[in-house]
């Protein structure tokens with residue numbers, strides 16, 4: 084096994100030898116990050132950018148062709164909101180969402196450890212992504228999903244041949260069931276929310292912002308956050324780019340949550356929050372009542388000078404239709420939440436007019452319940 088990185092606790096900074104069965108700090112239960120040993124950083128330049136990854140070489144990468152998604156200028160919405168609005172279209176990934184970036188690295192590492200069977204829980208996108216990559220890699224996948232998950236996503240999981248465990252109750256109950264199943268059957272719990280490998284994969288989103296020179300580098304990035312795997316991954320990428328001196332300033336990183344499920348926004352604003360306050364939301368990708376990486380998300384927001392906001396269900400639907408009808412982009416509700424939040428933040432002055440704002444189309448609307 085590779086020795087150029089360790090696992091490090093995101094809270095108490097205890098270090099561990101990498102292991103696929105280790106997903107939380109044994110001392111304080113906080114999520115783990117990957118920490119590269121100093122010798123790994125060889126730097127880079129615009130022509131030969133090397134993304135630090137927990138792999139020894141590119142040949143260890145298990146890929147279905149994820150990444151390198153297009154960034155498009157939303158001219159009609161830009162005029163409406165008085166900013167330069169860009170969308171990076173992650174629905175163009177192999178299974179239709181950004182999750183494929185994280186899954187590619189996660190599965191690459193599980194293969195190196197010789198893992199043959201895994202358990203995962205997901206509202207749908209990560210489940211279908213892990214199902215697809217597992218199928219291609221010859222890994223047996225058990226996917227726990229809420230019984231309320233959109234039927235197209237459940238179908239996708241089944242089509243790839245994964246074992247689907249439909250689970251009643253809240254999103255957090257689904258996580259609990261998956262973890263119990265993994266312990267009972269002595270299987271690896273390959274959680275996209277907890278695995279430190281998954282976030283290393285989402286870093287490529289941030290690196291691609293640099294290589295796509297068809298537009299101005301964003302001053303602001305707005306991401307819908309449930310557990311924050313994309314948000315934290317993009318931040319890691321941008322700080323690496325700063326260490327390479329390829330960018331000089333971190334864009335302001337804002338996050339959006341649904342009003343129905345807002346644990347992180349509540350913590351930012353010192354509002355009361357507990358799991359019993361979770362309500363049903365269309366934005367299934369961010370419906371996480373107790374996110375393990377809450378502190379990391381807030382830290383990214385603060386360090387980058389970002390802000391956060393929450394959006395109501397009707398705002399999500401309105402923006403899903405708005406983007407489809409003015410820009411020709413059919414995004415999933417979770418992504419529409421970020422656009423609704425962006426609009427709010429511009430109106431309230433949290434994002435300055437004239438800024439270059441980038442928002443991900445986190446997944447395709449075709450994978451979700453139709454808004455009409």
Ligand SMILES: [Zn+2]
Pocket residue numbers: 092093094095096097108109110111112113
């Ligand atoms: Zn710890």
